[in-house]
Amino acid sequence: MSLFNVYPLFDITPVKANDVYVYDENGTQYLDLYGGHAVISIGHSHPTYVKKLTNQLSNIGFYSNSIQNPLQQELANKLTTLSNCESYELFLCNSGAEANENAIKLASFHTGKHKIVAFKNSFHGRTSAAVAATDNAKIVAPVNAQQAVEFIEYGDVASLHDVLAKGDVCAVITEIIQGVGGLDEATTEFYKTVTTLCNTYGSLFIADEVQSGFGRTGDFFAFQKHGIEPDIISMAKGMGNGFPVGGILIHPKIKASFGLLGTTFGGNHLACTAALSVLETIEKENLLDNVKEVSSYFINKVQQISEIRNIKGRGLMLGLEFDFPIAELRKDLIFNHHIFTGSSKNPNLLRILPSLTVKKEHVDVFINALIKALELQKV
Incomplete structure (x- = not known):
């Protein structure tokens, strides 16, 4: 039996990993600055x-x-x-898509409404409502397209007001920093306005922290920089350091009842243990401070590279934007310099999503490799 061929694969087979390094079957060491889509939060195989x-x-x-x-x-x-989200309640599931699916479903139950507002360049998952709220028509099947979703430009307050004023929106869902979409973040004023408009028109505000949560930005959650209080917060990826676990934090104004939400595997003993291990390590090793320190060092270093047109994101959720597509640059970094990085919907953006344990010396390795790889781009 063959595998269903839906993933374009690099010809690399990791067999072992430790902290920020991955090793293939030939013993080749790779510096992992992507963490398997921001999943590895406390380092591979943390003791x-x-x-x-x-x-x-x-x-x-x-x-x-x-x-x-x-x-x-x-x-x-x-x-x-650790998160200071004291008033919220927790529901556990298995992935980011499930977290967002449950968040949207809960918002619809709570409000009695059916429409979702999402933003252009969003990515919220591949399940029914979550994928419908994802701005990528290629992965939205006809059965998903039955969902009532309206996409507006990120940061467009006037359009958001007009849509919410119709009174049929159950939820506004947004990544605080867009991941796959290209590391864009709106202003504090915008997020505060979203909160106000949702309260005014009886909609819920869902903050998608699937990629940005659990300390990746230097704050426990990315929304905390903006001083807002979302109605539902979704999380996954770095939550389990590779073990499948996700969840939503739910504002107390949303009431639970038996059978409202459910899951077979969510919140199982191993999943909880994985998440507890991550939280314990973040606290004991002061990883939020490390994120801020290494991020500042990284940004200072890359600012000195003239080919980089823009630095996007926060903490260790960063994007380096060039004026050319980065596909070949990324391949060069992987195969010639043995460094994993990521791409995004923006073809000119190189994504950096390392473990929160990454050090300055690892940044130096990357910077030296990037300079050499960029020199080859000129040839």
Whole structure:
């Protein structure tokens, strides 16, 4: 049986990984500045992570949500402490797409409305409503297109007001920093206006923190820089350091009832242990401070490279924009310099999403390789 061929693959086969490095079957070492789409938050094979998951697996790895699982409450408590989202309640699932799907569904239940407002260049997942709210027609099947979604320009307050004033919008969903779309972020004034308009017209504000959450920007959540309080916060990716786990934080004005949401695997013992390991490591190793320090160093270094036209994003969620497509540059970095980086919907943008444990010396390795690779682009 062959695999369903939906992924364009680089001819690299990782067999081992440690912190910011990945090793292939030939023993070649790669500096991982992409973390598998921003998933690796505390470094590959972190000893705390490995130990806690191993211990948990030796006891119980899974049972359904029909029984007590104290690890879920422990995770909720720890998450409250580190994120300062004290008034929210937690629902656990398995991925970012599921988190956004549940967020949208919950907003529709709460408001009794059916339309979603999303923004151009958004990416929220590949499930039914989440993919309909994603600005990429190629991945929206006809069955998904039945969802009522209106896309507006990111930051366009006038259009947002006009749409919400019609009274049929259950939710406005946005990444605070767009990931796949190209690292754009709106102004604090815009996010505050979204909050006001949602309150005025009876819609919910969903902050998609799937990629930006769990410390990637230097704040625990990216929205916190703007002093807002979303109604629902979705999270995944770095939450489990590679273990499939996601969730939503839900404002107390949204009331729970039995059967309103549900999941088979979400919040299982291993998933909770993985997320708790991540939170413990972020706290003990002061990784939010490390994000800010290394980010500042990185930005200062790349500002000295004339070919870079723009630096986008925050923390360790960064994009380097050139005036040419970066596809060949990215291949050069992978195959000749053994460095993983990422791409985006913007063909000229190189994405940098390393583990939060990355150090300045790793930045130096990347900068030297980038300068050499850019010299080849001129030839």
